[in-house]
Amino acid sequence: MGSWTDTTRPELPAGARPLWRAVIRPERLDRTIVREVLPGAGPLAGWVEQVWSLAWSQPVPASLSALISHPTIHLTVEAGPPSERRHGHALPAELLHGVVLERFGLDLPAFGWVVGLHLVPGAIMDLTGVPAYRWTGRVVPWAAAWPGWDLTPVWDAEGPAARAQALRAVAETMIGDRVPSPDGRRARTVERLARDDRGIRTVEELAARVALSVRALQRLCRDHLGVTPRWLLRRARVLDAHELLSTTELEIAEIAHRLGWYDQAHLTRDYTKITGVPPAAQRRILETDRS
Incomplete structure (x- = not known):
């Protein structure tokens, strides 16, 4: 096989929302919550x-908080009513x-409120030594997965x-000057290629684009991303389909054709599985949100 190189991420399609793109109903969610987003800059x-x-001060139903999942790990600090259990864990929680x-x-x-680190896809195994697939579909105490964090400054902060x-600031101290492993870098490239x-x-x-056999690619994705290559490609196409549903008036059959589905029925199946709502119904919901 030929050699591979890291790729720079192409521009998102016109109309994309770089930080809010995977949220299924961003217009409505923006009216309900206060949000702050900082890039993972510097170290x-x-x-x-x-x-x-x-942060939010009124009920937020699952239909508004829904998003198209990203192939990565999130580390969160979460607060709310003392009687609440979130993700199966009593609050407050890390x-x-x-x-x-x-x-x-x-x-x-x-x-309630939540603040989190959205890790780069492929980062968790390099940072903790534990394969990403161990956490897929699970929510566990932060300290059990990655001990040693003092999150007191986060709890003490206001707003x-x-x-x-x-x-x-705490993450910069904990992560320090580490550098990704070769497999970690390759996993990042695989995720970017599948997405963009x-x-x-x-x-x-x-697999050919990163000079790996299919089996080696599957192992790399399992260990560093926690998902299969097929899931990465399907998720990326569903995200693109959602973008086109949200920003164009293209017929759903045309969207399916442009993005490589066999037909509209296959797009509807995959889109509904990941978002919970068929694309035709989702378009009607988005139009109502914007009105």
Whole structure:
């Protein structure tokens, strides 16, 4: 096989929302929550895509919090009513979230907040030595997965912006000057190619682009990303389909054709599995949200 190189990420399609793109109903969610997003800059640039911080003072139903899952790990600090259990854990909580393979959406009570590290895909194994697949579909205590963090400054901070700044400062101290392993870098490239290169339609094509056999690619994705190559490609196409549903008036059959589905029925099946709503119904919901 030929050699491979890291790729720079292409521009997102026109109309894309770089930090909010995977949220299924961004217009409605923006009216319900306060959010702060900081890039993973400086010493965090190779490890953290963003530090995100949300707060809300009214109920947020799962239909609004739903998003198209990203193939990465989130580390969160979460607060709310003392009687609430979130992700199966009593609040307050410090949690590690593995990749969610299907629809993600969470009913949130009348008030609360969460601040989190959105890790770069492929980062968790380099940072902890534990394969990413161990966490897929699971939410576990942060300290059980990655001990040694003192998150007191985050709990002491007031408001979404201050909590994001505090978590970023703690993460910079914990991550320090680490550098990704060769396999970690390759996993990052695989994820970017699957997400951004619309010319790659099959697992075999993705493997060829990074000079791996299909079996080696599957192992790399399992250990560093926690998902299969096929899931990466399907998720990327569903995200693109959602973008076109949200920003164009293209017929759903045309969207399916442009993005490489066999027909509209196959697009509907995959889109519904990941978002929980058929594309035709989702378009009607989005139109209502914007009105």
